[in-house]
Amino acid sequence: xxxxxxxxxGLYYHLxxxxxxxxxxxxxxEEAVHIDPNFGRAYTWMANTYLDEIDLRLxxxxxxxxxxxxxxxxxxxxxxxxxxxxxxxxxISRLKKDMENAIVYGRKAVQQAPNDSGRHYMLCLALERGExxxxxVESCETALRLAPFRPVNYVLELAWSLxxxxxxxxxxxxFKEVIDRSPQSFYAYLxxxxxxxxxELSDRHVDANLAAxxxxxxxxxxxxxxxxxxxxxxxxxxxxxxxxxYRDAGLK
Numbered sequence: 001x002x003x004x005x006x007x008x009x010g011l012y013y014h015l016x017x018x019x020x021x022x023x024x025x026x027x028x029x030e031e032a033v034h035i036d037p038n039f040g041r042a043y044t045w046m047a048n049t050y051l052d053e054i055d056l057r058l059x060x061x062x063x064x065x066x067x068x069x070x071x072x073x074x075x076x077x078x079x080x081x082x083x084x085x086x087x088x089x090x091x092i093s094r095l096k097k098d099m100e101n102a103i104v105y106g107r108k109a110v111q112q113a114p115n116d117s118g119r120h121y122m123l124c125l126a127l128e129r130g131e132x133x134x135x136x137v138e139s140c141e142t143a144l145r146l147a148p149f150r151p152v153n154y155v156l157e158l159a160w161s162l163x164x165x166x167x168x169x170x171x172x173x174x175f176k177e178v179i180d181r182s183p184q185s186f187y188a189y190l191x192x193x194x195x196x197x198x199x200e201l202s203d204r205h206v207d208a209n210l211a212a213x214x215x216x217x218x219x220x221x222x223x224x225x226x227x228x229x230x231x232x233x234x235x236x237x238x239x240x241x242x243x244x245x246y247r248d249a250g251l252k
Contacts (some may be wrong), residue, residue: 001031002035003031003032003033003035003036003039003042004015004032004037006015006028006029006031006032006042007028007029007032007039007041007042007045007164008147009028010024010025010026010027010028010029010032010042010045010046010049011025011045013025013028014045014048014049014052017052017056017153017185017186017187018078018185019056019058020047022052022053022058023049023057025045025049025052026046026049026050029042029043029045029046029049030046030161033046033075033211034110037079038079038080039079039186040077040079040080040083040085040098041076041080041083042078043072043073043076043079043174044072044073044076044085044088045073046072047068047069047070047072047073047076047085047088047092047129048069048088048091050065050066050068050069051065051066051069051088051092051095052196053065055095055157055232056186057230064098066092066095066096069088069092070092072086073085073089073092076088083112084108084112086105086106086108086109086112087105087106087109087118087119087122089101089105090102090103090104090105090122090123090125090126090250091122091125092104092107093105093126094125094126094129094232095232097129097232097234098102099126099129099130099131099234102125102126102129102130103123103126103130103132105126105229106119106122106123106125106126106127107117107123109122109123110123110141115146116146117142117143117144117145117146117147117151117154118143118149120139120142120143120146120155121139121140121143121153121157123139123150124136124137124139124140124143124157124158124161125157127161128140128157128160128161128164129232129234130234131164131234131236131237131238133161133162133164133165134165136157136161136164137158137161137162137165139157140154140157140161141158143159152177152178152181152182152185152187153187155174155177155178156175156178156190156191156194158174159171159172159174159175159178159191159194160194162174163194163197163198164216164238166201168201168202169200169202171194171198172195172198172199172202175191175192175194175198176191176195178190178191178192178197179192181186188218189215189218190217191217192211192212192214193215195207195211195214195248196208196211196212196215196245196246196249196251197241197242197245197246197249199211199249200246200248200249201241201245202247205248205249208245208248208249208250209249209250211249212246212249212250212251213250216251222251223252224243224246224247224252226247227243227246227251228243
């Protein structure tokens with residue numbers, strides 16, 4: 001295989017979003033840059049595989065993994081300075097809970113490629129984590145319009161942004177769509193957490209408790225303490241509202 005073929009193989013594995021896919025994707029990107037050391041985008045996607053470890057909670061060495069991602073981005077910038085990987089830079093800032101820079105880089109990513117659905121999705125994530133929910137909804141809706149299909153992660157993020165706007169009834173069918181389309185995935189687990197909060201905050205306690213039971217089914221090690229520590233949300237009223245809803249729904 002040539003470098004570009006290894007790169008495409010890495011992108012294919014990246015879309016799988018399973019723990020084993022993360023390792024396979026990284027190996028493919030490593031093969032690509034081994035063949036072509038000036039392949040900037042392969043370095044960028046290698047960085048994303050490290051960030052996947054954090055997002056999918058596959059590592060306990062968060063700081064070391066972030067450092068590896070930043071090193072890969074630095075290499076991408078060194079070999080391709082005319083095309084900064086703003087989307088990945090936004091993601092790194094978001095995982096550092098530096099929402100201001102996450103949003104700045106997210107906007108730059110959209111300016112770089114305004115018709116790329118993934119750029120709008122990255123901006124939506126940054127805006128939602130930064131509690132700018134109105135604009136987050138707009139960015140997610142734009143991402144969904146531009147996408148050639150309807151990615152479940154885009155649907156999930158739109159649902160969470162609607163929860164941020166307290167539009168719980170609108171978010172619930174979207175969380176259910178994610179679960180129906182990808183029932184055993186990490187996205188389904190996140191959707192059950194969203195359903196737990198949306199139902200509880202809509203005073204539908206029985207439904208919230210059932211959703212909470214599914215959270216525990218998919219992650220028997222769930223605890224409010226770990227959720228608070230690992231949550232991608234910044235400290236503030238939205239995060240506290242979610243933690244209170246989880247507790248009221250029966251999670252501990």
